[in-house]
Amino acid sequence: xxxxxTETLFFELALTLYFIATIIGVIGLFKGKKDTxxxxxxxxxxxxxxxxxxIAVRYIEGGHIPITNLHEGASFFSWCIVVLFLLxxxxxxxxxLGSFIMPIVLVLMxxxxxxxxxxxxxxxxxxxxxxxxxxxxxxFLGDAAFAMAxxxxxxxxxxxxxVKSKRLSGLFQKLPSLQSLDEINYRxxxxxxxxxxxxxxxxxxxxxxxxxxxxxxxxxEVWSLITWLIYALVLHxxxxxxxxxxxxxxLSxxxxxxVIFTFFGVNLLLKGLHAFV
Amino acid sequence: xxxxxxxxxxxxxxxxxxVRLTIVVFIALASTSIIGTxxxxxxxxxxxxxxxxxxxxxxxxxxxxxxxxxxxxxDMYHSWWFVSxxxxxxxxxxxxxxxxxxxxxxxxxxxxxxLNENVIKTLxxxxxxxxxxxxxxxxxxxxxxxxxxxxxxxxxxxxxxxVQLYSQKGGYTRLGLYVVHLSIILIFIGAIIGAxxxxxxxxxxxxxxxxxxxxxxxxxxxxxxxxxREQMLDxxxxxxxxxxxxxxxxGITQDILDAKFKKYGIKxxxxxxxCNWFNTEYYSQTDMPQEFQSELVIIENxxxxxxxxxxxxxxxxxKGITFYQSSYGMVPNAxxxxxxxxxxxxxxxxxxxxxxxxxxxxxxxxxxGTIVDFSPALARDPNTGKLITYSxxxxxxxxxxxxxxPNAGRFTGWILKRYPETGVLPDGSxxxxxxxxxxxxxxxxxxxxxxxxxxxxxxxxxAIGLYVAFFMSxxxxxxxxxxxxxxxxxxxxxxxxxxASKNRLAFEREIERILxxxxxxxxxxxxxxxx
Numbered sequence: 001x002x003x004x005x006t007e008t009l010f011f012e013l014a015l016t017l018y019f020i021a022t023i024i025g026v027i028g029l030f031k032g033k034k035d036t037x038x039x040x041x042x043x044x045x046x047x048x049x050x051x052x053x054x055i056a057v058r059y060i061e062g063g064h065i066p067i068t069n070l071h072e073g074a075s076f077f078s079w080c081i082v083v084l085f086l087l088x089x090x091x092x093x094x095x096x097l098g099s100f101i102m103p104i105v106l107v108l109m110x111x112x113x114x115x116x117x118x119x120x121x122x123x124x125x126x127x128x129x130x131x132x133x134x135x136x137x138x139x140f141l142g143d144a145a146f147a148m149a150x151x152x153x154x155x156x157x158x159x160x161x162x163v164k165s166k167r168l169s170g171l172f173q174k175l176p177s178l179q180s181l182d183e184i185n186y187r188x189x190x191x192x193x194x195x196x197x198x199x200x201x202x203x204x205x206x207x208x209x210x211x212x213x214x215x216x217x218x219x220x221e222v223w224s225l226i227t228w229l230i231y232a233l234v235l236h237x238x239x240x241x242x243x244x245x246x247x248x249x250x251l252s253x254x255x256x257x258x259v260i261f262t263f264f265g266v267n268l269l270l271k272g273l274h275a276f277v
Numbered sequence: 278x279x280x281x282x283x284x285x286x287x288x289x290x291x292x293x294x295x296v297r298l299t300i301v302v303f304i305a306l307a308s309t310s311i312i313g314t315x316x317x318x319x320x321x322x323x324x325x326x327x328x329x330x331x332x333x334x335x336x337x338x339x340x341x342x343x344x345x346x347x348x349x350x351x352d353m354y355h356s357w358w359f360v361s362x363x364x365x366x367x368x369x370x371x372x373x374x375x376x377x378x379x380x381x382x383x384x385x386x387x388x389x390x391x392l393n394e395n396v397i398k399t400l401x402x403x404x405x406x407x408x409x410x411x412x413x414x415x416x417x418x419x420x421x422x423x424x425x426x427x428x429x430x431x432x433x434x435x436x437x438x439x440v441q442l443y444s445q446k447g448g449y450t451r452l453g454l455y456v457v458h459l460s461i462i463l464i465f466i467g468a469i470i471g472a473x474x475x476x477x478x479x480x481x482x483x484x485x486x487x488x489x490x491x492x493x494x495x496x497x498x499x500x501x502x503x504x505x506r507e508q509m510l511d512x513x514x515x516x517x518x519x520x521x522x523x524x525x526x527x528g529i530t531q532d533i534l535d536a537k538f539k540k541y542g543i544k545x546x547x548x549x550x551x552c553n554w555f556n557t558e559y560y561s562q563t564d565m566p567q568e569f570q571s572e573l574v575i576i577e578n579x580x581x582x583x584x585x586x587x588x589x590x591x592x593x594x595x596k597g598i599t600f601y602q603s604s605y606g607m608v609p610n611a612x613x614x615x616x617x618x619x620x621x622x623x624x625x626x627x628x629x630x631x632x633x634x635x636x637x638x639x640x641x642x643x644x645x646g647t648i649v650d651f652s653p654a655l656a657r658d659p660n661t662g663k664l665i666t667y668s669x670x671x672x673x674x675x676x677x678x679x680x681x682x683p684n685a686g687r688f689t690g691w692i693l694k695r696y697p698e699t700g701v702l703p704d705g706s707x708x709x710x711x712x713x714x715x716x717x718x719x720x721x722x723x724x725x726x727x728x729x730x731x732x733x734x735x736x737x738x739x740a741i742g743l744y745v746a747f748f749m750s751x752x753x754x755x756x757x758x759x760x761x762x763x764x765x766x767x768x769x770x771x772x773x774x775x776x777a778s779k780n781r782l783a784f785e786r787e788i789e790r791i792l793x794x795x796x797x798x799x800x801x802x803x804x805x806x807x808x
Contacts, residue, residue: 121560122560122563122565122567123567125566125567125568125569125588125589125590126589126590128568128589128590129590183781183782187780190747190779191747193743193747194740194743194744194747194748197739197740197743198740198743201736201739201740204732204736205733205736208726208729208732209590209591209592210589210590210601211601211603211722212477212592212599212601212603212722212723212724212726213477213722213724213726214726214729214732215468217313217318217354219314222310222311222313222314223314225307225310226307226310226311229303229306229307230303230307232303233300233303233304233307236296236299236300236303237300240296240299241296241300266314270314270315
């Protein structure tokens with residue numbers, strides 16, 4: 001028998017639980033009972049505990065926050081989304097939120113599982129700075145908030161179709177009202193935007209101590225600036241022109257696509273200073 | 278009514294004050310920025326022609342490249358049109374803020390007035406409850422609860438059979454977004470100061486060498502120009518970095534010298550910097566650098582004024598100029614010095630500086646060592662078993678020493694810097710290979726940016742502004758206390774209405790807490806008619 005490393009086991013188990021939660025969540029959209037969301041929540045919590053164990057083991061073995069390759073990065077990203085999902089569920093108790101968030105988590109975890117998984121105790125000298133933790137955690141939390149906003153955006157668009165077609169049964173009853181969805185979407189963007197800004201600011205300070213220039217226009221920097229501009233646009237459109245509801249929901253989905261590109265696309269397609277591994 | 282005249286000035290003002298412009302500029306900045314992440318910036322033409330050939334084919338790629346060059350795509354973030362967009366962005370930001378600030382200021386300063394009960398019931402946040410108590414008790418408790426939540430009731434109005442309390446807090450939080458806007462302008466000012474008064478250069482300084490200048494990027498130079506540049510640098514070094522002395526020694530005026538410095542990308546530092554040594558540490562058993570360090574010394578007026586070991590993330594700053602450890606490499610054709618530490622079996626230690634081919638005696642013995650070989654990166658070929666040099670860089674330096682001992686005879690051994698155990702001789706004495714000094718250079722990023730403090734201050738201001746703008750709000754509330762009598766029982770109906778500039782849900786919870794706090798302190802109370 002091949003020896004399986006404990007952290008790998010934790011990862012696979014978390015992935016499996018997230019997978020089951022996604023399946024139940026999607027089925028629950030069409031013919032779930034009222035308490036479907038409870039089983040999603042339980043699965044997500046157990047998955048989250050295992051996922052945390054995986055990250056903790058990698059942290060101890062590597063001696064630094066495990067985010068130095070795409071496997072670790074994608075895994076940590078989905079971990080942040082689950083943290084935020086559980087917090088939001090606790091705070092607002094939005095039924096069926098899991099049906100929209102767990103698929104995002106699952107896709108990220110699946111892509112994480114496809115990248116090489118080596119734990120590297122050797123850290124590029126540039127990364128050896130306390131800004132490493134601060135900068136990256138802010139960025140991941142901001143991105144997680146944007147992921148949640150996109151999930152809520154999808155919920156909004158679906159709910160909006162029900163309201164328009166006046167089919168006020170089934171899924172319509174399970175989804176939160178348009179007004180609360182819109183408000184939570186806005187709350188999440190107004191959480192993600194300051195976090196993204198702080199991530200950029202800390203990146204600027206770090207770059208200045210490491211390289212002697214705070215802004216080099218490298219692809220990762222530019223793409224986060226693009227993401228920042230788009231979310232700034234979303235906020236300005238909402239506050240001055242009054243783009244709420246459907247348009248805001250649509251924009252939050254577009255914004256998240258940019259986030260994903262900044263995360264994966266820049267690393268895989270474009271080269272730059274952030275390509276450390 | 279008199280019709281307002283619209284002058285050209287008004288029209289321009291309106292153009293720059295419009296949110297539509299903001300939206301257009303946002304989208305323009307975001308979408309054009311993409312170009313610079315695909316086309317490699319400030320790269321050799323061949324790199325990008327190769328890239329373009331993938332999209333446009335080999336034959337048209339050079340033409341497309343030339344068009345791109347004309348459009349400024351090869352250094353697009355500094356091109357005239359991108360800079361214009363940034364200027365447009367700032368002008369729009371400033372004018373929009375000036376346009377809206379007075380209105381916001383009025384909202385901040387507007388005194389609160391009592392409202393009609395019907396109006397209160399239409400406010401975004403409303404709560405109603407009834408408490409069995411007297412009007413005065415109810416009023417006292419509500420006031421206490423309000424002030425514990427930092428709502429200071431400045432005024433109350435007595436109406437017929439009722440009392441109205443009203444309060445607001447966080448009016449100034451409406452200014453948060455202006456603070457954020459201000460910080461963005463400060464960042465632009467910082468960037469302009471940096472570009473105008475700062476510089477960003479580099480210096481590759483070999484171990485043991487000194488320089489009183491850094492290099493800036495220049496256009497490609499011809500051979501004759503390069504020769505002149507070398508000559509200038511030599512004279513500058515012999516003039517100990519003194520610019521006026523350099524000009525005198527070159528027989529030119531300082532103005533001409535400055536112009537030549539600019540053309541050749543030479544930035545005089547005003548002092549001299551020496552690299553004492555450079556060292557790389559590796560993660561054990563791997564060739565991954567863990568840390569690279571240089572010891573730098575600053576010399577001014579023939580005096581050592583500063584000495585520091587720098588490493589990545591830990592630069593050295595002197596007179597506003599900062600030296601960052603950024604890279605390293607080998608000096609071509611350099612002859613270095615072997616630094617060995619010899620320890621005999623009796624414990625006597627000696628540090629030796631030797632050239633290639635030189636011999637030394639191990640203290641207390643008759644064993645003689647001679648340096649006969651060197652490899653910057655020694656390894657055993659896994660296939661042939663032979664020793665090979667696998668890199669030109671000093672990844673795993675090893676010195677080959679031939680020993681001649683009366684007892685053991687003549688033998689040759691390799692001593693590896695990273696593996697001190699390789700230096701233990703059969704008789705127990707040890708030779709440590711400390712360094713092959715003088716063959717590596719330290720790659721320094723040299724920059725001065727007087728604008729960076731603006732950036733730092735602006736960052737703090739922005740963080741504060743964002744917090745205020747997103748997590749605090751201007752909240753207003755009105756409370757009507759109306760005594761009711763039904764039969765024997767006396768009770769007070771409390772009607773609350775409020776509005777918040779943002780985050781209505783949180784405000785709603787706050788009002789609930791204020792009311793429940795008041796009602797809990799009044800005995801025997803029971804909320805009625807919650808909506």
